Amino acid sequence: MARPRNFSEDEVLVQAAAIFARLGYDATSIDDLLAATGLQRGSLYKAFGSKRNLFEKVLAGALAPGWTSNPASIDLLIIALKELVPDDPPIAALCRRAVEEAGTDAARLLGARLLEHLD
Template sequence: MARPRKFDEQQVLRSATETFWTSGFAATSLDDLMRTTGLGKGSLYGAFGDKQALFQRVLDGYCADAAAGLRERLSGPESSSAARIRTLFDMMVAAASGSSGPPRACLLAKSTAELAATNADVAARAQQTFATIADLLQAEVESAQAAGDIPADRNARRTAHHLLAVLRGMEALTEAGMDESVLRDAADAALMAVGLRPEGQ
């Protein structure tokens, strides 16, 4: 009969996430994971498999949370899809003016840059996550079109892909410490390009 686990699996995953996020996959050793999670090698392997399997659990969880966070963000409280899209871009601009400095790189972006070319599972998870984000953006675009806020003749899927690409680019610029004015210009140009004028214009 298998022994019941005597640790909090979610806490272990949170600790492992922090470790991989800080150091990346290649630079994180088994000793690092044992130290930060408080588990021995046998417990780690028994519960999660090898380092690659644990990393995949971490990345899957991070991506699921990211998609859920965007879904929640796009569910309100603004009164229209147009306003929610504007707010999403405003939040990206605001991140550039954070008092604690630029945020660290998104774990998905960091993992994709490090591993996607050589790890099919990581590449597939990244593609799935970006497709989910594009789906969420497309639904908002279509809702804004129905309300007359985005021209009806715009291809909603292509517009969603445009917004996704700009958002990811803005994130990279923010992580590089670019001035807030650069992010504001990018956001305003993206909104106008899809037919949404920035508020006040």
């Protein structure tokens, strides 16, 4: 019989999103995620399967309707576009859908957020 989870998946996703947004996908290690979430390695892998799967869940949540008003969501989209989209069709599809839903605002939002990081 499997042990019940001793953590909130939603809270883990929030904590993981903060780490991915701060470090980027490539620079975030499993150890960074463990430290941020307080999970044990086995629990993280059992719940999410991999760092990539965890990022996909984080990104899907971040790109839910209304994402354009959340700077952290825009940051995660930028990270996905820069680091994962060229080699990851499911992540590319999430990004494409979000950008298409944002319409003409997408380029302005992404550009403005990139410029904010220069300050």
